[in-house]
Amino acid sequence: MxxxxxxxxxxxxxxxxxxxxxxxxxxxxxxxxxxxxxxxxxxxxxxxxxxxxxxxxxxxxxxxxxxxxxxxxxxxxxxxxxxxxxxxxxxxxxxxxxxxxxxxxxxxxxxxxxxxxxxxxxxxxxxxxxPLAAGTALIGLRDGGHVEPGQKVLVNGASGGVGTFAVQIAKAFGAEVTGVCGPRNLELVRSLGAKDVIDYRTSDFTRDGRRYDVLLDIAGGHPVWACRRALTREGRHVLVGGPAGRWFQPVGHMFGVIALSPLMSRRAVLADVVRCTTIKQNLTTLTDLIENGDITxxxxxxxxxxxxxxxxxxxxxxxxxxxxxxxx
The missing domain is CATH 3.90.180.10 (Medium-chain alcohol dehydrogenases, catalytic domain)
Incomplete structure (x- = not known):
């Protein structure tokens, strides 16, 4: 072959x-x-x-x-x-x-x-x-974020592979979704179900005063202490990725956030689909969401x-x- x-x-x-x-x-x-x-x-x-x-x-x-x-x-x-x-x-x-x-x-x-x-x-x-992108979004929101109907979810990096699925899955779970992306993809993310979309080039979600129950952090780019400002007291910071680098990133960014998590009131967790042991079950769940028209x-x-x-x-x-x- x-x-x-x-x-x-x-x-x-x-x-x-x-x-x-x-x-x-x-x-x-x-x-x-x-x-x-x-x-x-x-x-x-x-x-x-x-x-x-x-x-x-x-x-x-x-x-x-x-x-x-x-x-x-x-x-x-x-x-x-x-x-x-x-x-x-x-x-x-x-x-x-x-x-x-x-x-x-x-x-x-x-x-x-x-x-x-x-x-x-x-x-x-x-x-x-x-499989990998939607599976990452699923375990990040369901297992890491424990997203429930009525909660407010922020997807940082909403226009990429994981992000486009995350916006749709969070909405399917009954959450109010805000997406963060670049200017050329604002309408795409809104069309996927985001109630609000933030252009990261002109606005900083860590400084606008809004609070979210779950931050699904795909793009990274903000230190953990800044992200805390965007979370409610019981909010959860779910790490998917971070800025790329040859030596340490995104591993350094992700592990750094996890290491600091016990010292903070806001919980930080890592969405690791690669080591997930429930791949088949996750794919079946995604099939149900797809065939029901919740995600595309x-x-x-x-x-x-x-x-x-x-x-x-x-x-x-x-x-x-x-x-x-x-x-x-």
Whole structure:
């Protein structure tokens, strides 16, 4: 099969299109013919091995070279074969999945616990936009923020992959949503259900006097003590990301906030979808929201399979509104 292989850390040019053996599913795995995948910051952080401090951490990208050779943590496609212990799927089923790696290939093996049936009202391209980004938004709002009907939720970084899902999910949970984004995406975020939208270039949400029950902090960019000003006394600061950097960021920003959390009245938590153990259940929850019409993927651009390096380079610039999707 064809796959983009990462042999050493580097720029998108380090992704090499080559022939590799088609994997065979293990006992609890499903072999999926990939019809679409997507690109996200998770991929290019692993591609570059940045921030460098992450290479020293357990479960990091690898100290001397990449542990993950085929990137791509979102998959939508068709089941080709199943392992002997798999009971919920059979060849021909249309699925979407979050395998954490392997999506930049024509076939990938996925554990049964990491996939679910594709929402019937989505194309493969739309479904491939969902797993990691929407899963992050879901656990951030539901598990980290404990969002309830009537609460006020601020989504900082509302126009990106996670943010566009977060605005819709928070509204589906009955919250009043305010989004923070750049000027060209104000109307997009409002169309997704935000009651109010803040242009970060002209306004500072930490200084305008408004208070929120939950701050879903995707973009980062504000120190923890400043974000406290935007929260109610019992408010929760949910960390998803932060400013990118070669050495420490966004890891330093995120861990710094968590370290200070016990010293503050406002609670700070980390939304870590990569280490989540309920992927299948989360995908099923997202399917229900999608098929009920509560959320719809926002796709900025779609590329062909051979253009994956170009797609990664575009996504790395940080200007995509919604998701960058690959048709395989």
């Amino acid at each position: 064809k796959a983009f292989v990462l042999r050493a850390y580097g720029s998108p040019a380090a992704l090499e299109l080559t022939d590799v053996a088609t994997p065979a599913p293990g006992g609890d795995e499903v072999l999926v013919r990939v019809r679409a995948t997507s690109v996200q910051p998770y991929d290019w952080h692993l591609m570059r091995g940045q921030p460098y401090v992450a290479r020293l951490m357990g479960g990091g990208p690898g100290l001397r070279g990449p542990k993950i050779r085929i990137l791509g943590a979102d998959v939508a496609g068709e089941v080709v074969a199943v392992g002997k212990y798999v009971t919920g799927f059979r060849p021909g089923d249309e699925v979407f999945a979050m395998p954490k790696q392997g999506g930049f290939a024509e076939y990938v093996c996925v554990r049964e616990a990491e996939l679910a049936r594709k929402p019937e009202n989505l194309s493969f391209e739309q479904a491939a936009a969902v 993927p926002v796709i900025d651009r779609t590329y062909g399979f051979e253009d994956i390096p170009t797609a990664v380079a575009y996504q790395e610039k940080g200007h995509a509104a919604g998701k960058v999707v690959i048709t395989v």
